[in-house]
Amino acid sequence: xxxxxxxxxxxxxxxxxxxxxxxxxxxxxxxxxxxxxxxxxxxxxxxxxxxxx
Ligand SMILES: [Zn+2]
Numbered sequence: 407x408x409x410x411x412x413x414x415x416x417x418x419x420x421x422x423x424x425x426x427x428x429x430x431x432x433x434x435x436x437x438x439x440x441x442x443x444x445x446x447x448x449x450x451x452x453x454x455x456x457x458x459x
Contacts, residue, residue, distance in 0.1 A: 408434040411458065418458050426455035 408431060409420040418427045419434035423441035428434040433454050440448045 408438055413458050418456065424452070426452055427458040428454060429456055430454075 407422055409422055410431070411418045411420055411427070416429075418429060419431040420427050421434050421437040421441060423438055424447050426434075426437060426447070428437065433451060437447065437451045437455075440446075440451055
């Protein structure tokens, strides 16, 4: 399940498998589906990841 996190009033979505954050829930969901299916991340997806403290 993608987790939602609010930092400084902005919403971020986290892939619960690899832990990367995304600004769009759709991307986090994509990442999670990929991580689950292949036991690893897709560079095409993780390049959209954002850093959240
Ligand atoms: Zn992931």
